[in-house]
Amino acid sequence: MIPQLDIFILTLVIVCAVAAVSVKDLLGSAILFGAYSFMMCLLWAVMGSVDVAFTEASVGAGVSTVFFVAAVFRTTRRTKD
Amino acid sequence: MKKIGFIIVCLSGALLLYATQDFPRWGDPNSPASTHVSPRYIQKTLEETDVPNAVTSILADYRGYDTMFETTVIFAAGMSCLILLRVFKRKDEDRYYRHITTGITIHIKGEKSIPDRSKEFERIDTMWTPYDLIIKTVARFLVPFIQLFALYVLAHGHESPGGGFQGGVIFGASLIIIAIAFDLRTAIHRFKEKLDGLLSALGVFIYAGIGAFCLLLGGNFLDYKELALVFPFDRIEARAYGILGVEIGVFISVMAVMICIYVNIVSEGRHDEGL
Numbered sequence: 001m002i003p004q005l006d007i008f009i010l011t012l013v014i015v016c017a018v019a020a021v022s023v024k025d026l027l028g029s030a031i032l033f034g035a036y037s038f039m040m041c042l043l044w045a046v047m048g049s050v051d052v053a054f055t056e057a058s059v060g061a062g063v064s065t066v067f068f069v070a071a072v073f074r075t076t077r078r079t080k081d
Numbered sequence: 082m083k084k085i086g087f088i089i090v091c092l093s094g095a096l097l098l099y100a101t102q103d104f105p106r107w108g109d110p111n112s113p114a115s116t117h118v119s120p121r122y123i124q125k126t127l128e129e130t131d132v133p134n135a136v137t138s139i140l141a142d143y144r145g146y147d148t149m150f151e152t153t154v155i156f157a158a159g160m161s162c163l164i165l166l167r168v169f170k171r172k173d174e175d176r177y178y179r180h181i182t183t184g185i186t187i188h189i190k191g192e193k194s195i196p197d198r199s200k201e202f203e204r205i206d207t208m209w210t211p212y213d214l215i216i217k218t219v220a221r222f223l224v225p226f227i228q229l230f231a232l233y234v235l236a237h238g239h240e241s242p243g244g245g246f247q248g249g250v251i252f253g254a255s256l257i258i259i260a261i262a263f264d265l266r267t268a269i270h271r272f273k274e275k276l277d278g279l280l281s282a283l284g285v286f287i288y289a290g291i292g293a294f295c296l297l298l299g300g301n302f303l304d305y306k307e308l309a310l311v312f313p314f315d316r317i318e319a320r321a322y323g324i325l326g327v328e329i330g331v332f333i334s335v336m337a338v339m340i341c342i343y344v345n346i347v348s349e350g351r352h353d354e355g356l
Contacts, residue, residue: 047107050242051136054234058250063339066257070347073356 001046009046013039026077030068037061130320132239140244141324145303149288152331156285159338163278166350177209178202197266206264206354220262227255235332239321245328249335257343265348265355274344274352277337284334288327295323303327 016036023029037060044053105112122135122143132138140148178187178195181203189195195202231252238244260268292303300307305323309316347355 051134051244054242054247058247058254063250063254063257063343066254066261067342067346070343070356073347074349 006043006046009039009042013043024079026072026075026079027069030065030072033068034061034065037064129317130324131317132321132324134239134241136242137238137244137324137328138320141327142303142305142320145292145327148327148331149285149292149303152285152288152334155338156281156334159281159341162342162345166345167352168350175207177205177207179205198270204266212263216262220258224255224258227258228252231255231332231336235328236325238328239324245331246335248328249332250339252332252336253339253343256340260343260347261356265344266353268340269344269352272340277341277344280333281337281341282334284330284332284337287330287333291323291326291330 013036016032016039020029020032020036023032037056041053041056041061044050044056105114109115122139126135126138127133130138130142132142176189176194178189179185180187180201182201186205187195187202195204197204231248233248234243234251235245235248238248256268256272259271291305291308295304295307296302298307298310303323305320305326306316307319308323309319312319312322314322344352344355
């Protein structure tokens, strides 16, 4: 585990999380959420829990992003608040 | 109101950060989590269950109940998505068909329609964009490899990271790729709704059925050792094969539920037009 890499990924996780909540465009929010999941997946892999990383990559970054995009496609793209 | 919410979030975040100071250090061998049950699992997994990957043996054998009800939760999620979104009544909506030889587009309103899978006409989406040849070809090449990889992840869950859950998600994603690259009707034609519902229940049934079968053979629920009475392997190998059996159940259930959720969300439950 390299501390610099770890801190870099952790910063990206926080940036992605805050941006995913605060962005007005819901499609962008879905993509940012996928990026957040991917960063979390890297963190799990760095910490040695490969099974969790694999689940996070397939479910969090893969399928759930597709679900969000599908939901945005059928509702609205801009938030009300 | 927004300011109050922000202050509350900051306060609880600060409290959480403060509380993490009491955590044991990362990978500390003297932490409570790695002094009681973990060493036993790590030392005894291989000789008790014949499975090198301790995570798989804990998930499917030592903590089999948890995984069974996780699968049930996923099944319930798929079913609730179906109940909330699925509509059977056909609205009088606009439908577009294209005459394949001449390329003329026909717009139909009301009850009348051209039969599905007609040779002269092809149904197209309301927000139709021409299919990209590159995307279609790449998807057609890629899907078999993705499905093969999903089956590999399932079969090698014992030795390497993976298992039924991840494999099922990857297999479901391969069908979602078909639905995105071609259109939703192609994907539904390949993987019918009835088959989907049947498989999502069958997965949970396989898992609970293996558990109940062990009960019938005289052991406890999900006690795979007892399978050795019927199948030609010894009591330790039986646990490895029992784990494989329940992983197959999880695989089938998760795959079917992922497809069910995607199809219902993207077509608003009408199962005709999608992304």
